[in-house]
Amino acid sequence: MSSTKLEVSGLSVAYPNGHQALDRVSFQLSSGTICALVGMNGCGKSTLFKSIMGFVRPSGGKVEIHGKPVRESLKQQLVAYVPQSEEVDWQFPVSVWDVTMMGRYGAMNFLRIPRAIDKRKVEESLRRVNMWDFKDRQIGELSGGQKKRVFLARALAQGGQVILLDEPFTGVDIKTEKEIVTLLREIRQAGGIVLVSTHDLGSVPNYCDEVVLLNRSVISSGPTSEVFTEENLSKAFGGMLRHTKVGQNYTEFGSLTAAG
Amino acid sequence: MSGWLDFLEFEFMRDAMLVGSMVAAMCAALSCFLVLKGWSLMGDAISHAVLPGIVLAYLTGLPLLIGAFAAGLFCSSSIGWIKRHSRIKEDTVMGVAFTGMFAFGLVLFSRTPSEMHLDHILVGNILGITRSQFLQTLSLGGAILTVTLMLRRDLLLVCFDPGQARAMALADRFLNYLLLSMLSLAIVVSLQAVGIILVVAMLVAPGCIGHLWCDRLDRMLIVAITSAVLSTWIGLMVSFQIDAASGACIVLVQAMFFFLSLLFAPKHGIFFRTT
Numbered sequence: 151m152s153s154t155k156l157e158v159s160g161l162s163v164a165y166p167n168g169h170q171a172l173d174r175v176s177f178q179l180s181s182g183t184i185c186a187l188v189g190m191n192g193c194g195k196s197t198l199f200k201s202i203m204g205f206v207r208p209s210g211g212k213v214e215i216h217g218k219p220v221r222e223s224l225k226q227q228l229v230a231y232v233p234q235s236e237e238v239d240w241q242f243p244v245s246v247w248d249v250t251m252m253g254r255y256g257a258m259n260f261l262r263i264p265r266a267i268d269k270r271k272v273e274e275s276l277r278r279v280n281m282w283d284f285k286d287r288q289i290g291e292l293s294g295g296q297k298k299r300v301f302l303a304r305a306l307a308q309g310g311q312v313i314l315l316d317e318p319f320t321g322v323d324i325k326t327e328k329e330i331v332t333l334l335r336e337i338r339q340a341g342g343i344v345l346v347s348t349h350d351l352g353s354v355p356n357y358c359d360e361v362v363l364l365n366r367s368v369i370s371s372g373p374t375s376e377v378f379t380e381e382n383l384s385k386a387f388g389g390m391l392r393h394t395k396v397g398q399n400y401t402e403f404g405s406l407t408a409a410g
Numbered sequence: 411m412s413g414w415l416d417f418l419e420f421e422f423m424r425d426a427m428l429v430g431s432m433v434a435a436m437c438a439a440l441s442c443f444l445v446l447k448g449w450s451l452m453g454d455a456i457s458h459a460v461l462p463g464i465v466l467a468y469l470t471g472l473p474l475l476i477g478a479f480a481a482g483l484f485c486s487s488s489i490g491w492i493k494r495h496s497r498i499k500e501d502t503v504m505g506v507a508f509t510g511m512f513a514f515g516l517v518l519f520s521r522t523p524s525e526m527h528l529d530h531i532l533v534g535n536i537l538g539i540t541r542s543q544f545l546q547t548l549s550l551g552g553a554i555l556t557v558t559l560m561l562r563r564d565l566l567l568v569c570f571d572p573g574q575a576r577a578m579a580l581a582d583r584f585l586n587y588l589l590l591s592m593l594s595l596a597i598v599v600s601l602q603a604v605g606i607i608l609v610v611a612m613l614v615a616p617g618c619i620g621h622l623w624c625d626r627l628d629r630m631l632i633v634a635i636t637s638a639v640l641s642t643w644i645g646l647m648v649s650f651q652i653d654a655a656s657g658a659c660i661v662l663v664q665a666m667f668f669f670l671s672l673l674f675a676p677k678h679g680i681f682f683r684t685t
Contacts, residue, residue, distance in 0.1 A: 166495070203573065203576055203577045204576060204577075204579075205573075205576060221579070224576075224577060224578065224579035225579040227578060227579075229577050230577065231573050231574055231577045233571060233573055233574070237571075237573070238570075238571065239446075239570065241621075242446060242569075242570050243446075243620075243621065243624055243625050243626050243627050243629075243630045244566070244570065244626070244627065245625070245626060248626070248627070252567050252570075252571070252574060253574075253578075255563070255564070255567060255578055255580060256578035256579060256580065260561075260564075261560060261563075262563040262564060288625035288626075304574070308578065314577075
């Protein structure tokens with residue numbers, strides 16, 4: 151078996167209305183990688199996520215995880231998803247514990263009655279993200295950063311090898327951002343693949359090993375230092391960058407944000 | 411005080427209490443998920459859409475239950491199909507689809523000579539329930555209630571985060587259709603007791619009451635079911651005492667429960683809001 155774990159090859163997706171959302175997208179990620187998926191709104195980031203989660207049927211190409219097709223890898227609980235905060239209804243009658251336990255459903259029998267191992271995994275995961283003390287809180291009673299960490303705990307409890315994060319840093323303070331990044335590094339250390347969809351370019355070089363620049367097709371992909379160049383970025387954002395001063399020194403990315 | 415329990419001497423009242431409680435509990439359990447999923451209008455849509463199914467079943471000699479169930483499923487699945495294949499939003503599609511089907515049912519009904527009373531279909535006739543309807547309601551209602559409670563965790567996940575359900579290879583589509591089918595079936599089962607108009611209330615109010623009182627699904631289900639069954643008992647008692655339409659009394663009591671919860675529920679009531 152090769153070391154490649156997530157392999158997207160020639161992936162094309164067309165919606166019924168004829169819109170070509172993805173055009174022959176190919177890239178590979180090996181275990182122990184944090185990769186940023188960067189592009190403008192409507193560049194196909196969410197379609198790519200949906201393809202990896204088996205939501206949309208590709209019109210061409212394929213996604214394989216560990217050499218297995220998507221459907222099979224989902225059954226083996228290999229893919230975990232951390233949704234955008236805006237997608238979640240925070241008024242739901244569920245506690246921090248309940249949400250984290252949802253990550254274990256795939257491993258339980260059909261009545262979803264938690265076994266000892268499920269409870270242990272949930273506790274471990276909540277402790278790892280420092281949310282154990284909040285386990286009985288209703289999720290609406292948490293701060294923005296705590297909310298994020300609960301969903302990360304769910305991904306950990308699930309034990310996914312590929313973790314998809316959708317805009318994890320929107321509405322999150324610097325301290326939480328650092329905590330999340332630390333967690334992501336731990337996941338990388340443990341051999342996981344983290345794919346982060348983001349338009350927050352500033353922090354990408356701080357924590358991402360690789361970058362996939364997307365605009366329906368892949369503009370450039372590979373190690374961050376090679377891909378994250380002024381030329382590539384202006385290609386991806388169609389010259390919409392507010393600050394085009396991109397130096398070799400990554401600390402200069404601090405104020406870099408994309409418009410559009 | 412003796413006068414208030416007199417009604418239990420009558421068999422039809424005892425039957426009504428039993429059937430009413432079962433319908434209330436079943437609708438209450440489903441209502442929790444409808445409220446959480448944002449499907450409150452779906453109950454409204456399906457309940458109206460069953461009318462043509464009932465009349466067509468009557469005309470062809472099929473069991474009314476089957477006609478109604480098929481019409482309900484046809485309505486809900488066509489709403490989904492139109493939404494996916496056009497630019498029209500779901501609530502709009504619902505508004506057009508169910509009123510259209512309801513009107514079709516009314517036209518069919520007015521052209522069909524029958525013994526059926528329209529007002530019995532519309533507002534129910536819980537006091538005139540037949541033996542076979544009695545047994546049918548209890549068994550089907552019990553089955554729906556059991557399945558809903560058994561699968562409550564999966565149904566919750568599908569309402570809460572369908573993305574995660576799909577990513578874990580849970581049968582999210584199946585669960586959606588299951589919820590729709592149980593909803594259609596529950597409406598048909600409730601017809602005799604409260605009618606197609608009032609069943610809408612039973613499919614929404616208890617879930618709202620539960621959501622106002624609780625921050626956990628299990629407690630929400632308990633509060634919803636308890637309040638619904640209690641409303642049924644009080645409603646029937648009141649209807650017996652003042653000789654008013656029984657289905658309407660039940661729903662009225664439920665509406666009062668909702669209103670009181672809205673004002674006084676701890677934490678989420680308007681007077682005690684903390685968040």
